[in-house]
Structure formats: structure tokens, C-alpha cells
Amino acid sequence: MMPEDSRRFIKMSIWVERFWLLALMAGLAFSAYQISNKGWEQERATLVLPAIAGIWWFFRRSFRKRMERSQSLND
Numbered sequence: 001m002m003p004e005d006s007r008r009f010i011k012m013s014i015w016v017e018r019f020w021l022l023a024l025m026a027g028l029a030f031s032a033y034q035i036s037n038k039g040w041e042q043e044r045a046t047l048v049l050p051a052i053a054g055i056w057w058f059f060r061r062s063f064r065k066r067m068e069r070s071q072s073l074n075d
Contacts, residue, residue: 006071013064020057024050 027050034043 006067010064010068010071013060013067017057017060017064020053020060023053024057027053 027046031043031046031050034046037043
């Protein structure tokens with residue numbers, strides 16, 4: 001059984017993951033809209049923010065998975 005603090009931290013991590021995933025999707029939608037309207041050459045830089053959001057989502061997700069594995073080994 002996980003301590004209460006660990007469960008709370010994992011729940012918070014899931015919410016943060018969802019935030020970064022939402023930021024990634026919103027950024028990709030905005031970038032696609034801008035690129036379709038103004039062209040690749042002018043708006044390719046708009047893909048930087050979704051890339052950063054994707055990196056953060058992956059980082060948070062892998063961190064949470066490692067923490068869950070660590071907690072299951074300690075139980």
C-alpha cells in the first residue's frame with residue numbers, strides 16, 4: 001500500500017501530464033492553422049512551443065512511471 005503522500009503526488013503528476021498534453025494539442029492546432037494560412041516558410045517557428053510541450057509531457061510521464069515502478073517494488 002502506498003503512503004498517502006505518494007498517491008497524492010502521483011495524482012498531481014497525472015494532472016500535470018494532462019496539462020502538457022493539452023498544451024501540446026493546442027499548440028499543434030494553432031501551428032497547423034497558422035501554417036495553412038500563411039505558409040510553411042513564415043510560420044514554421046510556431047512548432048517550437050508544441051515541441052517544448054511534447055518534451056515536457058514525455059518527461060513528466062516517464063518520471064511518473066518510474067515513481068510508480070519504484071513504489072510497487074517497495075511494497
